Structures are given as C-alpha cells and as structure tokens.
Amino acid sequence: MNTNFPGAAGIRQFGHYAQLLYQALRSSTEISTYRKNLFQEFVKVGYESIPIIFLVGIFTGAVLTLQTAYQLDTDIYPSTIIGSIVAQSIVIELAAVISALVLAGKVGARISTELGTMRVSEQIDALESMGFNSVSFLVVPRILAGIFMFPILYITAAVFGIIGGVSAGALDGILPAAEFMEGARAFFFESDIIFGLIKSVVFGFVITSISCYKGYYAFGGAEGVGNATTQATVLSCIFVLLADFTLAAILL
Amino acid sequence: MAKVSNELKIGLTVIVAVIVGFVGYSIMKDIPMFRSSTTIYTKFDQVHGLIPGNVVNIKGFKIGTVKKMKLLESDSTLVTMNLEEGYEIPKGSIAVLKSSGVLGGKFIEIQKSEAEEMVPHEGSIKGVFEQGMMDTFAEEGEKLSSDISASIRGVEKLVGSLNETLDEENKENISGIISNLKNTTGSLDQLIQQRQNDLDTMIREAKNTMENVSDLSSNNKESLTVLIQNLEATSAKLDTLSSGLNETNLTLNEVLGKINNGEGTLGKMVNDPSLYNNVDSLSVNLNKLIKNINENPGQYLKHMRLIEIF
Structure with a gap:
C-alpha cells in the first residue's frame, strides 16, 4: 500500500500523538510516581500564570467596552446593551480563548522546551533505564495540570474581564457601573459559564498534550528543541481555534 | 520566611478562584450575599x-x-x-x-x-x-400583513386577467398593432427623410424671421422704449378719464333718478301727462282757428284797421 499519499505525514503524526495519549491514560493511575511533579506543574501552569491572565482579562474587558461603545454610538440602543455585549462575549468566548492563546505561548512553549531538552540530553532515556515510566512521570502531570488549572484561569480572566469592562466604562464616562451591570445581568446565563468552563478544559488539554507530544519526541539537538517548541506553539494555537469552533458548533 | 510549599500555593489558588468565581456569579445574578x-x-x-x-x-x-x-x-x-x-x-x-x-x-x-x-x-x-411600543408594532404589523397579502392577491388577480387578455389571438393582434406602429414610424421616418430639405428650409426661414424680429427689436430699442412710455402715459390718462367718466356717470344717475321720481321740471314733463294734454288741445284749437281764418279772413281782419291804411 502506498503510504505517501498527501496528508499521510499528518495522519501518522496524529497516530503517534494518540499513542502517547494512550500511554499517558494507562499510566495515569500510577499517582505515586508523579504526585510531586503534579503539584509542581499545578503551580507552574496555574499559580504562575495568574498575573498574565489577570492582565489579559482586564485589558480584554476594557478594550471591548470602549470598542463596543464606539460601534454602538447611536441613540437607538439603551447604553445597558454595552454591558450585555461585553459581559456575555467575555464569558462565552474571550476569557477562554484569549487566555488559551496567551497560555499556548507561555505554558506550551515551556512544556515543549523542558521535555525537548530532556529528550535531546538523554535524560528521558536515563529515567527509562532507571525503571521510571517517563510518560507517567513527565507527561501525565502536565496534561492534568492543564485540565485542572485552565478552568481556574478562565474564572480569573472572566471575573477580571468584567471588572475591566465596568471600570473602563465608568472611568471613560461611557456608562455608569450600575447600567453596565444591569445590561450584563440581563444576559447572564449559567449555561454560558458552563460552556466557557468546558472550553477552558478542552483548551487546557489541547495545549498541554500537543506541547508534551512535540517536546517528548523532539530530536536533533538545540535546533530540534527550537523546532519542537515552535511547532508546539503554532499547533496549539491552531487546535485551540479549531476546538473553539467545534465546541461552538456543537454546544451552542 | 519559610518557603511556601507548592501544595499551599495550589490550595490558595483554587480557594481564591472558587471564592472569586462564586462572588462574581452572585453579583452577576444579583443574589444578595450580605x-x-x-x-x-x-x-x-x-x-x-x-x-x-x-x-x-x-x-x-x-x-x-x-x-x-x-x-x-x-x-x-x-x-x-x-x-x-x-x-x-x-x-x-x-x-x-x-x-x-x-x-x-x-x-x-x-x-x-x-x-x-x-x-x-x-x-x-x-x-x-x-404592551410596549415594539409589541404594539408587532401586533399592528400582523394586521398590516394581512392587508398586504390581500393587496397582493388583488395584484395576482390582475396579473392573471392580464395573462388571460394576452391569449394567443390577442397576442397576434397586439403584435399586429406593434408591427403597424413600426410601419408607421418607418413611413414617418421616410417622410421626414424625403422632405428633409423642405423641413430644413422651413426651419431656416423660421429662424430668419425670428432673427429679423430680433434685429428689428434691437435696432428700434429706443423707439420701442419711447412707444412703451407713451403707451404708459396714455394708459395713465385713460385711467384719469375713466375715473372722470365714472363721476359723470354717478351724477347722471342722480339726475335720472330725480327725473324718475318726478322731481324738477324735466321730471314733471316726463311724468305728468297734463302738459301734453294741454298742448294737444291747444293744437286742436289752433287748427280750428287757422281754418276759421282761412274761411273768413274778413271777420278777423276788419278789426285790424292798420291793414286798411296800406
């Protein structure tokens, strides 16, 4: 069978990726091997990302408020509609997606560089020869950190996004905070938060697993690690956007 | 200061996130907390x-x-x-x-x-x-839409009957009319082409005439102005005259009214028949007298001795 049809390389890579995920799933029960690593990753993915996510949230909300006010600069709409648009956009889409894109750079690049360097400097082989399950030791805690920490980062981004929106609206004299909140409350639904949380979990999984895969199978010295990191970041962004679209199509 | 353990950091992060999330949710839902x-x-x-x-x-x-x-x-x-x-x-x-x-x-x-x-x-x-404004609009819109659909049905009927009118026979007739029209326009075209020269001459002559009139008027501008001024003066005089006539008329009216009412000599003459009667009887008597004189002049003349002197 001819295995060089167009797209074959991509499919092979996907199979390879699925294999790694399967190994990770199978070894996820060996908690004792990665318990310490898990907490370290939680801190690195979650705790240490809070400042950047705080900034992302504040600025997303503020900019969105200013621009929505600019776009809706007519007397037809009540000004509360600005609050509705900003708050709902942040909760449904922006808090999850912009955070994910920023974290694809911050977390994804770190994971793939770490694992890639360990691979090319043969530390992973050393772990294996000492009898450690390297997937369980290195990959599982990172993916779990993504799955558990991204929702928390999403909440941070959403809360500070709305705070940023309210403040920008009030400080710039566009609309008082009370009006903003009235509009925001009118279109605030639990299902939107759940949708956002689902998105953030999926994005966390997509970013960490792709970065782990690219780093874990890096080859070719320093340049290879660089390539792996680049690919990890780019693929993470692409798949975040694809996943975003798919989820919107399925769940909304 | 003791190094903050990873567990503590994570615990703190999660707890704070949950609290912030809950508070945010409550604020958004306007659920009273405190x-x-x-x-x-x-x-x-x-x-x-x-x-x-x-x-x-x-x-x-x-x-x-x-x-x-x-x-x-x-x-x-x-x-x-x-x-x-x-x-x-x-x-x-x-x-x-x-x-x-x-x-x-x-x-x-x-x-x-x-x-x-x-x-x-x-x-x-x-x-x-x-009901709010938009709801009222929406309801009115429903009524309106039934009206509109009724009108559309009317239009449909119209188009249908138009279609019926345009059956094969009529279609032929109409196309006959159109081809006749075409012929007519064609002949008109021909006519115009044939008499092109005449038309041209006609138009040229009309143009000349117009030009002449224009020349005339421009050449005699001053005289025309004077003429118009004279006319104006005349009309002003006429105006005065007519107002004078008006007055005369009024006076005449008055006089005639008096006559009518039998005032004054003329009035009496017009209205009173006794003068006429007197004059009439006078003339009869005069007639008799003259007749008498003719028949017997001596009777009257004997008294007139003066004549005997001659």
Whole structure:
C-alpha cells in the first residue's frame, strides 16, 4: 500500500500523538510516581500564570467596552446593551480563548522546551533505564495540570474581564457601573459559564498534550528543541481555534 | 520566611478562584450575599420574554430584580422577585410588566396601592401586562400583513386577467398593432427623410424671421422704449378719464333718478301727462282757428284797421 499519499505525514503524526495519549491514560493511575511533579506543574501552569491572565482579562474587558461603545454610538440602543455585549462575549468566548492563546505561548512553549531538552540530553532515556515510566512521570502531570488549572484561569480572566469592562466604562464616562451591570445581568446565563468552563478544559488539554507530544519526541539537538517548541506553539494555537469552533458548533 | 510549599500555593489558588468565581456569579445574578432581601411573588398570564435578572422598579427606580420564573399548569407564569433591603410595597399593589426601549427589554413596574399594610416576605401581588411600543408594532404589523397579502392577491388577480387578455389571438393582434406602429414610424421616418430639405428650409426661414424680429427689436430699442412710455402715459390718462367718466356717470344717475321720481321740471314733463294734454288741445284749437281764418279772413281782419291804411 502506498503510504505517501498527501496528508499521510499528518495522519501518522496524529497516530503517534494518540499513542502517547494512550500511554499517558494507562499510566495515569500510577499517582505515586508523579504526585510531586503534579503539584509542581499545578503551580507552574496555574499559580504562575495568574498575573498574565489577570492582565489579559482586564485589558480584554476594557478594550471591548470602549470598542463596543464606539460601534454602538447611536441613540437607538439603551447604553445597558454595552454591558450585555461585553459581559456575555467575555464569558462565552474571550476569557477562554484569549487566555488559551496567551497560555499556548507561555505554558506550551515551556512544556515543549523542558521535555525537548530532556529528550535531546538523554535524560528521558536515563529515567527509562532507571525503571521510571517517563510518560507517567513527565507527561501525565502536565496534561492534568492543564485540565485542572485552565478552568481556574478562565474564572480569573472572566471575573477580571468584567471588572475591566465596568471600570473602563465608568472611568471613560461611557456608562455608569450600575447600567453596565444591569445590561450584563440581563444576559447572564449559567449555561454560558458552563460552556466557557468546558472550553477552558478542552483548551487546557489541547495545549498541554500537543506541547508534551512535540517536546517528548523532539530530536536533533538545540535546533530540534527550537523546532519542537515552535511547532508546539503554532499547533496549539491552531487546535485551540479549531476546538473553539467545534465546541461552538456543537454546544451552542 | 519559610518557603511556601507548592501544595499551599495550589490550595490558595483554587480557594481564591472558587471564592472569586462564586462572588462574581452572585453579583452577576444579583443574589444578595450580605444583605437581607424580601421575596415576593406575582403571576402573569403572559410574560413576553421576561427573564430572571430583569429589574423591578418603582416609578423607574430599581428596587429589586426578577429572581426566578416558573410556568404553572394553568399556563400562567409565577415570577419570584427579590426586593432589596429597605424597600417594601403596600398590600394590593400591582406588578405591571413593561417593555423598555426599542429592543424590547422587559421590566416590572410596581404600582403602589394606598394600603397601610405591607406585603410580607414571600407574599404575593397581582400582575398585569402592559404592551410596549415594539409589541404594539408587532401586533399592528400582523394586521398590516394581512392587508398586504390581500393587496397582493388583488395584484395576482390582475396579473392573471392580464395573462388571460394576452391569449394567443390577442397576442397576434397586439403584435399586429406593434408591427403597424413600426410601419408607421418607418413611413414617418421616410417622410421626414424625403422632405428633409423642405423641413430644413422651413426651419431656416423660421429662424430668419425670428432673427429679423430680433434685429428689428434691437435696432428700434429706443423707439420701442419711447412707444412703451407713451403707451404708459396714455394708459395713465385713460385711467384719469375713466375715473372722470365714472363721476359723470354717478351724477347722471342722480339726475335720472330725480327725473324718475318726478322731481324738477324735466321730471314733471316726463311724468305728468297734463302738459301734453294741454298742448294737444291747444293744437286742436289752433287748427280750428287757422281754418276759421282761412274761411273768413274778413271777420278777423276788419278789426285790424292798420291793414286798411296800406
């Protein structure tokens, strides 16, 4: 069978990726091997990302408020509609997606560089020869950190996004905070938060697993690690956007 | 300072995130956290898209929010409202469901009654629906659309009968008419082409005439001006004359009126027949006299001795 049809390389890579995920799933029960690593990753993915996510949230909300006010600069709409648009956009889409894109750079690049360097400097082989399950030791805690920490980062981004929106609206004299909140409350639904949380979990999984895969199978010295990191970041962004679209199509 | 362990950091992060998330959720849902609130119920037959989170107002001032809504078996909707601390409404008040703005957002307006007693916590008040602008438009639109569809049916009928008129025979007739028209235009065209020269000459001559008139008028501009001025003066004189005539007329009228009424000599002459009668009898007598003189001149002349002198 001819295995060089167009797209074959991509499919092979996907199979390879699925294999790694399967190994990770199978070894996820060996908690004792990665318990310490898990907490370290939680801190690195979650705790240490809070400042950047705080900034992302504040600025997303503020900019969105200013621009929505600019776009809706007519007397037809009540000004509360600005609050509705900003708050709902942040909760449904922006808090999850912009955070994910920023974290694809911050977390994804770190994971793939770490694992890639360990691979090319043969530390992973050393772990294996000492009898450690390297997937369980290195990959599982990172993916779990993504799955558990991204929702928390999403909440941070959403809360500070709305705070940023309210403040920008009030400080710039566009609309008082009370009006903003009235509009925001009118279109605030639990299902939107759940949708956002689902998105953030999926994005966390997509970013960490792709970065782990690219780093874990890096080859070719320093340049290879660089390539792996680049690919990890780019693929993470692409798949975040694809996943975003798919989820919107399925769940909304 | 002891190194902060990873576990502590994570625990802190998660706890803070959960608290922040919960507080944010409560604020967004307007769920009272640290303040007591009064819950009251109302029932609407029709809620027209009211949703939890919409405001409850008294004369436009927000005193609470819609908290929960439930469709009852009778197809009316039970609405749970949360009133903020410090606001109470009298018993027998009415909750009016209203629309705000063009977009048709809904809110509840409380119309207070005069009662002294207040609605207790978890008490209920009566709810009525008031149509907003957009709803009125929508309903009017429905009526309008039936009118429009009626007109469209009329147009359809018209087109149908037009189609019937345009059956094969008539189609031929119409195309005959059109081809005749075509011929006519063709002949007209030919005619024009044939008499092109004549037409040209005609137009040229008309142009010449016009030019001559124009020349004439421009050459004799001054005389024309004088003429017009004279005419103006004349017309002014005529005006005076006619006003004089008017006066004369008036006087004449007066005189004639007097005559008519028998005033003055002329009046008497016109109106009184006695003069005529006198003159008539005089002339008869004169006739007789002259006749008599002719027959017997001596009778009269003997008295006139003077004649004998000659």
